Amino acid sequence: MTTTETERERAAGAATYVGRPVDRLDGRAKVTGEARFAAEHHYPDLAHAVLVHATVARGRITAIDPAAARTVPGVIDVLTHENAPPMKPPPAFSALDLSTFVSPTSVNYLATDEVHWSGQPVAVVVAETPEAARHAATLVRPAYQELPAVVDFAAEEPGAVPQKGNPLQPAAADKGDAAAALAAAPVKVDLRFTTPPYNHNAIEPHATVAVWDGDRLTVHEGTQNIAWTRKHLAMRFGVPERDVRVLSPYVGGGFGGKGMVWAGTLLAVLAARAVGRPVRLALSRAAVYHTVGGRTPSTQRVALGADAGGRLTAIVHTSVSRTGRAGGMAEPITAATRHLYAAPNIHLRQHVVQLDLLANSPMRAPGEAIGTFALESAMDELAWELGMDPVELRLRNEPERDPVGGQRLSRRLLREAYAEGAERFGWSGRDPRAGATRDGRWLVGMGMAAAYHPSLVLPASVSVRLGADGRVVVRCGMQEMGMGAATVQAQIAADELGVPLSSVRVEYGDSALPDAPGAGGSAQTASVAGGVLAACDKLKRSVLALARRAPGSPLRGRRPARVEARDGGLYHGTEGESYAAILARAGRDHVTAEVKPSMPLFMARTLLEHRRWMKAACGAHFCEVRVDRDTGEIRVSRWLGVFDVGRVINAKTAASQLRGGIVMGLGMALSEETLVDPRTGRIVNPGLADYHVPVHADVPRIDIHYLDEPDPRTPLGLVGIGEVSITGVAAAVANAVRHATGRRVLDLPITLDKVLPGQAPPP
Ligand code: MOS
Numbered sequence: 099m100t101t102t103e104t105e106r107e108r109a110a111g112a113a114t115y116v117g118r119p120v121d122r123l124d125g126r127a128k129v130t131g132e133a134r135f136a137a138e139h140h141y142p143d144l145a146h147a148v149l150v151h152a153t154v155a156r157g158r159i160t161a162i163d164p165a166a167a168r169t170v171p172g173v174i175d176v177l178t179h180e181n182a183p184p185m186k187p188p189p190a191f192s193a194l195d196l197s198t199f200v201s202p203t204s205v206n207y208l209a210t211d212e213v214h215w216s217g218q219p220v221a222v223v224v225a226e227t228p229e230a231a232r233h234a235a236t237l238v239r240p241a242y243q244e245l246p247a248v249v250d251f252a253a254e255e256p257g258a259v260p261q262k263g264n265p266l267q268p269a270a271a272d273k274g275d276a277a278a279a280l281a282a283a284p285v286k287v288d289l290r291f292t293t294p295p296y297n298h299n300a301i302e303p304h305a306t307v308a309v310w311d312g313d314r315l316t317v318h319e320g321t322q323n324i325a326w327t328r329k330h331l332a333m334r335f336g337v338p339e340r341d342v343r344v345l346s347p348y349v350g351g352g353f354g355g356k357g358m359v360w361a362g363t364l365l366a367v368l369a370a371r372a373v374g375r376p377v378r379l380a381l382s383r384a385a386v387y388h389t390v391g392g393r394t395p396s397t398q399r400v401a402l403g404a405d406a407g408g409r410l411t412a413i414v415h416t417s418v419s420r421t422g423r424a425g426g427m428a429e430p431i432t433a434a435t436r437h438l439y440a441a442p443n444i445h446l447r448q449h450v451v452q453l454d455l456l457a458n459s460p461m462r463a464p465g466e467a468i469g470t471f472a473l474e475s476a477m478d479e480l481a482w483e484l485g486m487d488p489v490e491l492r493l494r495n496e497p498e499r500d501p502v503g504g505q506r507l508s509r510r511l512l513r514e515a516y517a518e519g520a521e522r523f524g525w526s527g528r529d530p531r532a533g534a535t536r537d538g539r540w541l542v543g544m545g546m547a548a549a550y551h552p553s554l555v556l557p558a559s560v561s562v563r564l565g566a567d568g569r570v571v572v573r574c575g576m577q578e579m580g581m582g583a584a585t586v587q588a589q590i591a592a593d594e595l596g597v598p599l600s601s602v603r604v605e606y607g608d609s610a611l612p613d614a615p616g617a618g619g620s621a622q623t624a625s626v627a628g629g630v631l632a633a634c635d636k637l638k639r640s641v642l643a644l645a646r647r648a649p650g651s652p653l654r655g656r657r658p659a660r661v662e663a664r665d666g667g668l669y670h671g672t673e674g675e676s677y678a679a680i681l682a683r684a685g686r687d688h689v690t691a692e693v694k695p696s697m698p699l700f701m702a703r704t705l706l707e708h709r710r711w712m713k714a715a716c717g718a719h720f721c722e723v724r725v726d727r728d729t730g731e732i733r734v735s736r737w738l739g740v741f742d743v744g745r746v747i748n749a750k751t752a753a754s755q756l757r758g759g760i761v762m763g764l765g766m767a768l769s770e771e772t773l774v775d776p777r778t779g780r781i782v783n784p785g786l787a788d789y790h791v792p793v794h795a796d797v798p799r800i801d802i803h804y805l806d807e808p809d810p811r812t813p814l815g816l817v818g819i820g821e822v823s824i825t826g827v828a829a830a831v832a833n834a835v836r837h838a839t840g841r842r843v844l845d846l847p848i849t850l851d852k853v854l855p856g857q858a859p860p861p
Contacts, residue, residue, distance in 0.1 A: 114593045115588075115589035115590075115592045115593050115599050116589050116590060116593050116745070116747050116814070117745075117746065117747065117748075117749075117806075118589070118748065118749075119748055119749040119750035119751075120585065120589060120599065120748060120750070121585075121750070122582045122585045122750075122751055123584055123585045123588060123604070124348070124578065124584060124585070127348075128348070133347075133348045134347075134348065135302055135305070135320060135348045135349070135350055136302075136305040136306060136307060136318045136319050136320045136346065136348075136349075136380075137302075137305035137307065137378060137380040139307045139318040139378075141307070141309060141376040143375045143376060144307070144375070144376045144377070144378055145174055145224050145225065145226065145369075145370075145373055145375045145376065145377050145378070146224070146225055146226070146227060146228040146230075146231045146377070146378050146379075147222050147223065147224045147225075147231060147365065147366055147369045147377050147378065147379040148222070148223050148225075148228070148231040148232050148234075148235040148379070149219040149221070149222055149235065149361070149362070149365065149379070149381070149385055149388075149389065150219065150220055150221035150222070150223065150235050150238045150240075151216075151217045151218065151219060151220065151385070151388045151389075152213040152215070152216060152217060152218045152219075152220045152240070152242070153216060153242070153780075154213055154216060154242045154244045154247075154778075155213075155215060155216045155247035155249050155454045155455070155778060155779030155780070156213060156214065156215075156244070156245045156246065156247035156454045156779075157212075157213045157242040157243050157244040157245045157247075158211045158212060158213065158242065158243045158245070159178075159179065159211040159212075159213065159220060159240045159241070159242055160211075160240075160241045160242060160243050161240065161241040162178045162179070162180065162220065162221060162238065162240040162241075163238075164176035164178060164221070164238060166237040166238070166239075167223055167234035167235070167237040167238050168234075170225070170230050170233055170234040170237065171230065172225045172226035172227055172230035172231075173223060173224070173225045173226075173230055173231070173234045174224045174225055174226065174373050174375075175223075175224045175369075175372060175373050176221060176222070176223050176224075176234070176238060177208060177221060177222040177223075177224070177365075177368070177369060177372055178208060178220065178221045178238075178240075179208045179209060179210055179211055179220070182208035182209075182222075182368060182372065183368065183371060183372055184209060185206060185207070185208075185209065185334045185335065185364065185368060186206075186333060186334050186335070186336055187204075187206045187209075188201040188203060188204060188205070188206060188334070189201050189330075189333065190204070191427075193264055196326075197325070197326040197329045197330065199326070199357075199358070200323060200326040200327060200329075200330050200357065200358045200359045201330060201358070201359065201425075202358040202359070202360065202391060202425050202426065202427075202457045202459060203422065203424050203425035203426075203456075203457045204424050204425050205218065205424045205425070207219055207361055207364060207365055207368075208220075208221070208222070208365070208368070213242065214422070214423065214424040214454065215422060215424065215454060215455050215456045215779065216249075216388075216455075216778060216779045216780040216781075217387070217388025217389065217456060217780070217781065218361075218388075218389075218456070219361045219365060219389060220238075220240055221235070221238045221240070222365050222368070222369050222379075223235045223238065224369050224372075224373050224377060228378075228380070247454040247779055248423075248452075248453050248454050249453050249454055249455055249774065249775075249776065249777075249778070249779030250453075250776035250777075251295075251395050251420050251451065251453065251774070252397075252776070253776070254420075254451045254453060255397050255418045255451060257451060258418040258449035258450055258451045259449060259450060259451070260447065260448070260449055260450075261419075261428040261448040261449060261450045262428070263430075263448075265705060266705075266708065267430045267433065267465075268436075269428070269430065269447075269448040270446055270447050270448065271432075271436055271444060271445070271446040271502045272444070272445055272446075273441075273442070273443060273444040273445075273501075273502055274442050274443035274444065275443055276412045276413065276414050276443040276444055276445035277412075277414070277445065278443075279403055279411045279412035279442070279443035280401055280402075280403040280411075280412040280414060280443075282403070282411075283403025283404060283405070283411050283412055284404075284405060284406055285403070285404045285405070285406060285408075285480070285483050285484055286401065286402060286403040286404070286412075286480075286483070287400075287401065287402050287476055287479045287480045287483055288399070288400075288401040288402075288414075289399070289400055289401070289472070289475070289476050289479060289842075289844060290397065290398070290399050290844060291396075291397070291398045291399075291400065291471065291472040291475065291844045291845065291846075292395070292396065292397050292398075292844065292845045292846070293395060293396045293398075293468040293471060293472075293766075293828075293845075293846045294395050294770075294771040294772065294846060294847065295392050295393060295394065295395045295458075295771070295772040295774060296392055296393040296461060296765075296766060296770050296771070296772060297386075297387050297392035297393075297770075297772045297781070297784075297789060298353060298354070298355030298386060298390055298391075298392055298459070298461060299383075299386075299786065299789070299791050300320075300350055300351030300352060300353060300355055300356065301350045301351050302320055302349065302350020302351060303380065303381045303382065303383055303385075303386050304320060304355075304356065304360065304362050304363070304380075304381045304386055304389075304390060305319075305320060305362070305378070305379065305380035305381065306318065306319050306362055306363045306366035306367070306378070306379050306380075307319075307366070307376060307377070307378045307379075308366040308367040308369070308370040308376065308377050308379075309370060309376040310367075310370050310371055310374070310376075313337050313341060314337075314341045314342075314343075315331060315335065315337060315341060315342045315343070315367065316342075316343045316345065317331065317342070317343070317344045317345065317363070317366075317367060318345050318346070319344055319345070319346050319363060320346060320348075320349040320350060320352070320356055321344065321346045321349065321352075321356050321357075321359075321363075321577070321616075322349070322352040322354075322356045322357040322577050322579065322616045322617045322618055323357060323577065323615075323616025323617070323618065324344040324345075324346050324575055324577065324607065324608070324609040324616075325575055325609055325613045325614070325616070326359075326616060327344045327346075327359055327363070327609070328342045328343070328344045328609040330359045331344070331359070331363075331364075331367060334364060334367075335367060335368075335371070342609070343608070343609055343610055344608075344609040345607065345608050345609070346577060346607045346608075347578065347606065347607035347608065348578065348607070349577060349578065349579040349580065349607075350579075350580065351579055351580055352577070352579040352617060353461055353462045353762070354459055354460035354461045354462055354464060354618065355386075355390050355391075355392075355459060355461065356579070357459070357460055357616060357617075357618050358391075358459060358460075360389050360390045360391075361389040362379050362381045362385070362389055362390075363379075365379060366378070366379035383784065383785045383786060384784040384785055386784075387772070387781050387784035387785070387789075388456070388781065388784065389456070390456075390459065391422070391426060391456050391457045391458045391459030392456075392458060392459060392461060392772055393429075393458065393459075393461040393464070393467070393468070394419040394420050394421070394426075394429050394458045395419070395420060396417055396418060396419050396429070396431055396468050397417070397418045398415065398416065398417045398418075398431060398468075398469070398472040399414065399415070399416045399417075399472075400413075400414065400415050400435075400472045400473055400475075400476035401413075401414040401476075402414075402476050402477065402480045403443075404480060404484065406484075407494070408480075408481075408484050408486050408490070408491050408494045408495075409494055409495065410439055410440065410441040410495050411441060411442060411443060412441060412443045412444075412445075413435060413439060413441045413443070413444045413445070413446075414444075414445045414446075415431075415432045415435040415445075415446050415447075415469070415472065415473060416432070416445075416446070416447040416448070416449070417429075417431035417432055417447070417448050417449065417469065417472075418449045418450065418451065419431055419448070419449075419450050419451075419458075420450060420451050420452070420453050420455070420458065421450055421451075421452055421453075421457065421458055422452065422453060422454070422455050422456055422457040422458065423452045423453065423454055423455075424457060425457035426456075426457035426458040426459070427458070427459075427460070427464075428448065428450040429448075429458070429464050429465045429468075430448065430464070430465035430466075430469075431448055431465050431468060431469040431472075432446040432447070432448055432465075432469055433465040433466050433469060433552075434465070434466040434469050434470050434473065434550045434551075434825060435469060435473050436500070436501065436502040436503065437500055437501065437502070437550060437552070437712065437714065438473065438501070438548055438550055439477075439492075439495040439496075439497065439501060440495050440496065440497035440498070440501050441495070441501060444501060444502055446502075453779070454779060455774065455779055460618070462759060462762055462820070462821050462824045463551055463759075463821035463822070463824050463825050466550060466551055466821070466825045467763070467766065467821075467824045467825055467828075468766075468828075468846075470547065470548070470549070470550065470825045470826045470828075470829055471766075471767075471828040471829050471832070471846060472829075473829070474547035474548060474826050474829030474830070474833070475547075475829045475832050475833065475842070475844070477491060477492065477547075477548075478545070478547070478829065478832075478833040478836060479836075479842055482532075482836070487530065488546055488833065489516050489520050489525060489546060492512075492516055492548060493513060493516055493517075496512055496513055499712075500712040503709075503712065505708070505709065505710055505711055505712040506710065506711055506712070507711075507712050508711045508712060508713040508714075508809055508810060508811045508812075509713070509742070509744070509807065509808075509809045509810060509811075510712075510714065510716060510742065511716070511742035511805045511807060512548065512716050512717075512718070512742065514742070514805055515716065515717050515718040515740040515741065515742055515805060516546075516548075516718050518718075518740050518803060518805070519546065519718040519719075519720045519738055519739075519740040519803070520546075520720070522720075522738055522740070522801070522803060523544075523546075523720035523736075523738045525544065525546070525720060528544045528837075532836065532837055532838075532839070532840040533838065533839060533840045535838070536727075537724065539726055539727050539728065540724040540725065540726060540727070540733075541724070541725045541726075541727050541838040541839055542722065542723075542724050542735075542838055543722070543723050543724075543725070543834040543835060543836065543837030543838025543839065544720065544721070544722050544834055544837055545720075545721055545723070545829075545830045545831060545832065545833030545834025545835070545836070545837055546718060546719060546720045546721070546830055546833065547718070547719050547826035547827070547829035547830040547833060548716065548717070548718055548719075548825075548826050549715075549716060549717040549718065549719060549739070549741070549822050549823060549825045549826040549827075550714060550715070550716045550717075550822065550825055550826070551620060551714060551715050551716075551818075551821045551822035551825055552712075552713065552714045552715075553620065553621075553624065553713040553714050553715055553744070553809070553812065553817040553818050554619045554620065554621040554624075554625075554704075554818065555621060555624045555625050555628060555704070555812055555813065556615035556619075556621050556625040556700070556704075557615070557625065557628075557629075557695035557696070557697055557700035557701075558574060558576070558612075558613075558614040558615055558625045558626045558628060558629035558695070559574070559575075559612035559613045559614065559629060559692065559693060559694040559695065560572065560573070560574045560612055560614070560626065560629030560630050560632070560633040560692070560693055561573045561574075561611075561612050561633060561690060561691065561692035561693075562591065562595075562630070562633040562634055562636075562637045562690065562691050562692075563688055563689070563690045564595070564637055564641065564677055564681075564688060564689050564690075565681075565687065565688045566677075566678055566681040566682060566686065566687045566688060567678065568597060568601055568666050568676065568677050568678050569601045569602075569603070570591060570592075570595055570597055570601055570602045570603070571602075571603050571604075571605060572587060572588065572591045572602065572603070572604045572605070572630060572633075573604075573605045573606075573611045573612060574587070574604070574605070574606055574611055574612055574614045574626055574629060574630070575606065575607070575608060575609055575610075575611035575612055575613050575614045576606045576607075576614040576615075576617065576622055576626050577606065577607060577614075577616060577617040577622065578606055578607060579617055581617075581751060581754075581755045581820065582748055582750075582751025582752075582754070582755070583606070583617065583622060583623060583626070584604040584606050585748060585751055586623060586627075586747040586748050586751065587604050587623075587626055587627065587630050588602040588603070588604045589747055589748060590627055590630050590631065590747065590814065591604070591630050591634055594630070594631060594634035594635070594638075594663065595634055595637070595638065595663050595677075596662070596663035596664035596665060596666060596667070596668075597666050597677075598666070601666075612629075612692060612694065613694075614626055614629070617820070619818070619821075620715065620817075620818025620819060620820040620821045620822065621818055622818070622820075623747070623816055623818055623819075624744075624812050624813050624814075624816040624817065624818055625813075627747075627813040627814050627816050628695075628813035629693055629695070631813055631814065632693040632695075633691050633692060633693045634663075634691075636691035636692075636693060637689060637690070637691035638661075638663050638668065639658065639691075640689050640691055641668060641677060641680055641681075641689050642656075642658055642661055642668055644680055644681070644683075644684040644686065644689070645668060645675070645680045645683070645684075648680070648683045648684055650683070651675065651680065651683060652670075652673040652674055652675055653668060653670060653673070653674055653675065653680070656670045656673075657670075661674070666678075667679065667680065668680065707811070711811055713809060713811060713812065713817070714817070714822075715741065715742065715743045715744070715817045715818060715819060715821075715822035716741070716742050716822065717739055717740055717741035717742060717743070717822060717823070717826075718739070718740050718826075719737070719738070719739050719760070719826050719827055719830040720737070720738045720739075720740075720830070721734055721736060721737045721738070721830045721831060721834050722734070722735045722736035722737075722834060723735065723831060723834040723835055723838055724838070725835060725838045725839050725853055726850075727855065728855070729850060729854075730850030730851065730852075730853045730854040730855070731850055732768060732831075732835060732848060732850060732853065733796075734764060734768075734796070734797075734798050734831060734834075735798050736798055736799070737760060737798055737799070737800040737801065738800075738801045738802075738803065739756055739760055739800065739801070739802050739803070739823060740803045740804075740805065741756060741802070741803070741804055741805065741819070741822065741823070742804075742805045742807065742817075743756075743804065743817045743818075743819045743822065744807070744808055744809040744812060744815050744816050744817030745806065745807070745808040745809070745814055745815035745816055745817075746804045746806045747814070747816065749804065752802075752804070752819055753802040755819055755820060755823070756802050756819060756822075756823040757800045757802060757823075758823070759820070759821065759822070759823025759824040759827070760800055760823050760824070760827055761792050761797050761800075762824050762827075763823070763824040763825075763826075763827025763828055763831075764792045764796060764797060764827065764831070765790070765791045765792045766824070766827065766828045766846060766847065767827060767828035767831040767832065767846065767847060767848055768792075768796070768831065768847050768848055768849070769790035769791070769792065769796070769847055769849075770789060770790060770791060770847060771783075771789070771846075771847050772789065773788075828846055828848075831848060832848060835848055835853060839853050841853050
């Protein structure tokens with residue numbers, strides 16, 4: 099009846115679904131177009147909304163005249179701060195109520211004449227067609243009184259102030275005396291890195307369809323957290339939570355950009371209330387840039403000291419990031435540096451500046467993604483200083499316990515990842531000299547870097563219904579953003595109940611379902627798996643209870659501990675019967691079990707456990723790049739990622755997600771960069787024509803290898819995989835470029851001008 103028994107069954111080689119690369123269950127609906135995303139929901143009297151964006155970074159609206167827009171045929175209304183119905187102000191962030199996390203800004207849209215960033219929505223045009231709304235929006239041209247704005251990160255960065263941390267993410271650490279150890283170290287590097295801002299570019303731009311029925315609200319939305327979105331909307335519009343339903347069964351990618359409630363969602367709901375009709379607000383790509391925060395830029399210093407044998411004696415990592423003055427969370431840029439390498443002296447500090455720009459937002463591995471660029475580049479440079487293989491350097495500094503916190507390591511197969519990766523990639527065949535490997539006009543280099551992201555498990559409510567026909571329905575308000583979330587939970591439930599995968603259906607993406615944590619922090623799969631395991635266990639107990647007291651049942655009086663779920667029923671050795679038979683005997687047409695973990699209790703346990711055990715996903719990237727010796731063109735030609743992500747439930751969907759993180763990392767490394775005009779604070783490249791995400795031609799074959807060992811302290815041994823794969827990617831590329839050309843690029847993205855021959859080498 100317990101997970102342990104299922105484990106035994108698995109060990110005995112019984113056919114199970116966990117571990118099998120099954121196709122994603124929603125794949126067919128997606129490729130046939132049957133899957134409807136947020137913007138694709140139609141209502142008979144649907145109206146269309148378009149935002150008008152402020153063109154100054156800071157100021158007051160002195161005049162806003164909707165008259166011209168109203169003359170456009172089909173325009174229904176123009177909402178401004180002068181006529182919009184009020185929303186309640188956004189809640190401030192509170193660590194005691196994590197749902198406040200989805201409130202990214204203190205700005206209450208259309209409530210005042212104030213402008214806090216260039217691009218802030220200052221009006222909403224609602225029309226019969228998207229075209230009319232779009233045209234009319236161009237005719238709303240507010241007059242502004244401009245106020246002085248601080249928008250230039252590079253100029254403000256020296257005035258940064260220390261970040262505030264929280265118990266799970268401290269903003270500083272001191273162990274020993276890193277400054278003294280660094281000064282005394284016989285071998286050292288001391289480098290300054292910069293990373294640019296990056297914007298969210300999910301394949302599905304943010305969209306909302308909002309429908310009011312009296313004071314009841316239904317919202318079709320692409321979101322990473324329906325429960326918190328519902329709570330936030332209820333609060334902002336002054337209606338009970340039970341009267342708000344958020345539907346989000348299909349989401350075209352989130353990556354952190356759909357984890358919060360941004361302007362488009364709120365203003366769609368506001369517009370629908372104002373015009374008394376369903377309203378669709380589908381953001382243009384540019385509107386996503388202007389209203390949905392992106393990744394902070396950063397300046398980082400990493401200084402490493404080592405003895406002659408390559409053992410680290412000092413690690414210094416300091417960072418500056420930015421938030422908006424009207425919101426945004428300071429990024430934990432040095433987070434991975436707390437965990438990656440053993441050193442007796444460690445000094446970590448995170449600083450932040452506030453600018454008059456849109457609030458920043460989480461983006462895949464916020465903190466670690468850019469922090470590991472600096473740390474892992476510096477480690478590589480230290481290997482050059484030492485004349486040591488970078489894999490060997492990392493092996494020599496692999497800790498036995500968490501380097502800062504001192505916790506024991508729940509499971510950490512980084513040594514194995516380095517060794518396995520080096521072997522599979524052919525690392526030993528690499529000529530260690532810089533610039534020594536050539537292929538015609540190409541300079542060829544190999545680079546590697548570590549990947550690391552902590553693992554988190556949150557409470558998830560789940561219900562499981564078993565029908566007399568043997569069909570199982572798992573219900574959980576989790577999110578499917580394309581990563582295979584529902585598929586893996588169906589695999590888990592099928593195994594736990596001993597039924598075929600084809601008889602399991604998973605319902606998700608609806609706030610009317612039991613509450614689950616959002617898809618964020620790489621936490622969803624393990625969290626929901628915990629709920630699914632518990633609910634299935636409860637269900638089996640209920641079903642067995644029916645059987646045990648039924649006269650004539652082969653399970654009558656059987657001890658629960660010896661009963662297992664298999665072959666579509668419950669069995670004690672060879673004795674037992676199908677679920678259908680048990681339910682029929684008991685006169686039931688279904689049995690349902692639900693688990694609802696208590697959030698405070700769960701979090702208290704999590705914090706306690708965090709003091710004793712460090713749990714994380716980790717891995718090693720290996721790559722080959724080719725740099726054109728005359729033009730500086732950089733092509734990534736080969737990639738291997740070896741990951742320790744605990745037990746792999748579905749090697750197919752997991753590989754796809756890990757590859758996605760690597761592709762996103764390639765964009766970070768080589769081409770992506772949000773350009774903010776340092777005078778006006780305006781994003782000048784808000785679209786895919788000017789902001790370059792990797793295309794197929796930029797992405798080589800990416801091999802993924804799993805170490806596939808369960809974590810002893812997580813549900814099913816699962817460790818989240820959403821974020822780990824982007825960490826270390828940019829460093830691996832930079833390290834390969836260093837090997838190919840002899841040039842250390844410290845400033846992302848690594849564009850060809852930074853490696854062109856004839857450029858002065860960096861100091
Ligand atoms: Mo994320 S950046 O935890 O969606």
